[in-house]
Amino acid sequence: MTSAKIVVAGGFGAGKTTFVGSVSEIVPLTTEAMMTDASTGIDDLAATPNKATTTVAMDFGRVSLDEDLILYLFGTPGQQRFWFMWDDLVRGAIGAVVLADTRRLADSFAPVDFFEDRGLPYVVGLNAFDGRQPHRVEDVRDALAIDESVPIVHCDARERESVKQSLITMVEYAMQQWVARRDGTA
Ligand SMILES: Nc1nc2c(ncn2[C@@H]2O[C@H](COP(=O)(O)OP(=O)(O)OP(=O)(O)O)[C@@H](O)[C@H]2O)c(=O)[nH]1
């Protein structure tokens, strides 16, 4: 039995808490706080008008990918004022899923940079808001200037199977990267 830590990151309201919640086999630990008038003008709710809460510390969940691999999922807070916690949250992780809301792709620049800077393997999950995937994967890759080796997958954070597929892609990619580094080919 092996376990691994995976971080679920991304911009404000990209669907991180939803992602962890739809796949976790335990009741996920969440740290949601109500969005209040104090955030007006700071946190943009135009894209997610029904969003009533925001993560102020982390999400935590657990999922078994198969009989001998358990993933512990740590969702980051999305608001910029809480990003100081990301360094602690990623400690010991084998990799990350960066969730992107393709209607606001620019919010993904900072999370992508964060993992690039630290050399932590990440995959990008294009979360289907409005049930649509408006951009082609290669266009997103160009827009975010992401290396062609980094997997970019379509996903729906509300769908367990879709989330699980994104996690499998993440784990396979992290293992590949690990082997490549060990063999000096990365
Ligand atoms: N249509 C659609 N809505 C989604 C999807 N994922 C999340 N949502 C909705 O979008 C809003 C934001 O979801 P959260 O999971 O709270 O996002 P988050 O990234 O954890 O947000 P912060 O922690 O505040 O950064 C919620 O109202 C969700 O119900 C999705 O795949 N499709």
Ligand SMILES: [Mg+2]
């Ligand atoms: Mg959240």
